[in-house]
Amino acid sequence: xxxxxxxxxxxxxxxxxxxxxxxxxxxxxxxxxxxxxxxxxxxxxxxxxxxxxxxxxxxxxxxxxxxxxxxxxxxxxxxxxxxxxxxxxxxxxxxxxxxxxxxxxxxxxxxxxxxxxxxxxxxxxxxxxxxxxxxxxxxxxxxxxxxxxxxxxxxxxxxxxxxxxxxxxxxxxxxxxxxxxxxxxxxxxxxxxxxxxxxxxxxxxxxxxxxxxxxxxxxxxxxxxxxxxxxxxxxxxxxxxxxxxxxxxxxxxxxxxxxxxxxxxxxxxxxxxxxxxxxxxxxxxxxxxxxxxxxxxxxxxxxxxxxxxxxxxxxxxxxxxxxxxxxxxxxxxxxxxxxxxxxxxxxxxxxxxxxxxxxxxxxxxxxxx
Amino acid sequence: xxxxxxxxxxxxxxxxxxxxxxxxxxxxxxxxxxxxxxxxxxxxxxxxxxxxxxxxxxxxxxxxxxxxxxxxxxxxxxxxxxxxxxxxxxxxxxxxxxxxxxxxxxxxxxxxxxx
Numbered sequence: 001x002x003x004x005x006x007x008x009x010x011x012x013x014x015x016x017x018x019x020x021x022x023x024x025x026x027x028x029x030x031x032x033x034x035x036x037x038x039x040x041x042x043x044x045x046x047x048x049x050x051x052x053x054x055x056x057x058x059x060x061x062x063x064x065x066x067x068x069x070x071x072x073x074x075x076x077x078x079x080x081x082x083x084x085x086x087x088x089x090x091x092x093x094x095x096x097x098x099x100x101x102x103x104x105x106x107x108x109x110x111x112x113x114x115x116x117x118x119x120x121x122x123x124x125x126x127x128x129x130x131x132x133x134x135x136x137x138x139x140x141x142x143x144x145x146x147x148x149x150x151x152x153x154x155x156x157x158x159x160x161x162x163x164x165x166x167x168x169x170x171x172x173x174x175x176x177x178x179x180x181x182x183x184x185x186x187x188x189x190x191x192x193x194x195x196x197x198x199x200x201x202x203x204x205x206x207x208x209x210x211x212x213x214x215x216x217x218x219x220x221x222x223x224x225x226x227x228x229x230x231x232x233x234x235x236x237x238x239x240x241x242x243x244x245x246x247x248x249x250x251x252x253x254x255x256x257x258x259x260x261x262x263x264x265x266x267x268x269x270x271x272x273x274x275x276x277x278x279x280x281x282x283x284x285x286x287x288x289x290x291x292x293x294x295x296x297x298x299x300x301x302x303x304x305x306x307x308x309x310x311x312x313x314x315x316x317x318x319x320x321x322x323x324x325x326x327x328x329x330x331x332x333x334x335x336x337x338x339x340x341x342x343x344x345x346x347x348x349x350x351x352x353x354x355x356x357x358x359x360x361x362x363x364x365x366x367x368x369x
Numbered sequence: 370x371x372x373x374x375x376x377x378x379x380x381x382x383x384x385x386x387x388x389x390x391x392x393x394x395x396x397x398x399x400x401x402x403x404x405x406x407x408x409x410x411x412x413x414x415x416x417x418x419x420x421x422x423x424x425x426x427x428x429x430x431x432x433x434x435x436x437x438x439x440x441x442x443x444x445x446x447x448x449x450x451x452x453x454x455x456x457x458x459x460x461x462x463x464x465x466x467x468x469x470x471x472x473x474x475x476x477x478x479x480x481x482x483x484x
Contacts (some may be wrong), residue, residue, distance in 0.1 A: 001395035117420025249431035
């Protein structure tokens with residue numbers, strides 16, 4: 001397919017690996033922020049082909065994984081109501097809440113539907129005026145414009161039976177949180193290119209200035225990921241720290257102005273707890289007062305939640321890059337994609353799921369040593 | 370969740386006030402909302418995320434990136450096997466691959482506060 005095949009060319013990848021070999025003289029650790037990039041890296045074995053001095057640390061960029069447990073439990077409570085159709089991206093259905101997941105709600109008779117586009121949920125609301133239709137609006141900045149459009153459309157069409165349970169998270173505050181941590185090992189960041197497609201690159205300049213780390217806007221195909229890695233290493237070896245765009249066919253410095261205008265209207269910044277990590281200040285979006293009538297948290301009183309995280313799951317450490325998934329004792333034994341203890345084993349962007357899919361027969365270094 | 374798939378816009382229509390497109394993904398066609406890409410035209414390649422076109426894919430930039438990566442190999446051949454005293458290699462972004470206005474995005478975001 002055009003714009004996919006060219007960026008999967010193994011011969012060009014080999015050249016990039018060779019150039020990286022030439023560039024690197026010292027040990028460096030890079031974090032790919034986005035879980036989609038983690039999957040690309042693990043699937044293609046990029047981390048295993050890099051020089052030994054280059055270490056990739058997998059970041060927290062998996063919205064399904066970081067959606068707070070309390071929000072999952074709220075979703076489950078709302079989805080269990082008889083008068084409600086609960087719509088969600090497919091990834092969320094197997095994410096474990098404190099006691100069960102959306103699949104179990106559905107098998108117990110709840111009307112839980114998977115949507116591809118958030119607008120499908122608005123159509124379902126229009127077609128079912130006697131039901132409350134709730135959309136689980138999660139994601140990073142990439143997904144936010146699509147989710148925002150649901151409430152814009154609902155308002156325009158005068159739909160009073162539609163609402164959204166919002167758990168939006170933002171990339172720059174997460175980078176700031178990781179970079180401010182006293183024991184961070186990350187020397188440079190690969191920014192999630194599709195986030196920058198929407199938001200542009202300006203909000204990364206203050207991070208570079210504050211933490212003196214290179215941030216390279218990076219795409220998702222193997223050559224894109226390698227180009228992001230190559231440019232980050234070049235900056236590090238040359239003692240530079242800049243925002244650099246290694247994904248110019250999709251990312252413009254100003255981002256997508258039409259999307260940004262709608263985001264500014266629909267959302268406002270809020271503090272947000274990240275599952276496994278904790279509260280990160282100003283790291284989320286919630287509906288602005290103009291759209292609060294569409295906020296499922298306001299519409300449905302959810303009480304008596306007893307939030308309880310699995311005591312065995314170490315997804316928090318995985319999300320912060322402190323351990324690799326296969327260093328967890330539960331990995332591949334008591335925790336699998338079919339029976340996950342944590343969301344990182346569920347999502348198509350979760351690091352544990354990537355390792356389960358492509359690396360579960362490898363013996364982790366810690367065990368080997 | 371953050372994955373975007375490139376596809377070619379085959380047709381554009383108005384659906385109750387919302388601009389929609391039929392987009393071809395290597396033989397599979399899907400309906401895509403164009404609300405965030407109002408300037409899109411039939412024949413454009415766009416990146417689609419959860420049913421929304423979020424950007425136009427810039428062919429010139431795509432070719433530049435590929436050319437840049439190819440030039441890394443040429444550069445290596447030119448430099449032979451002993452690049453130690455020229456490593457770190459001359460920045461290929463600033464160098465060989467930059468004819469005309471390549472990697473415009475790259476230049477605009479890296480400009481300014483060089484360390």
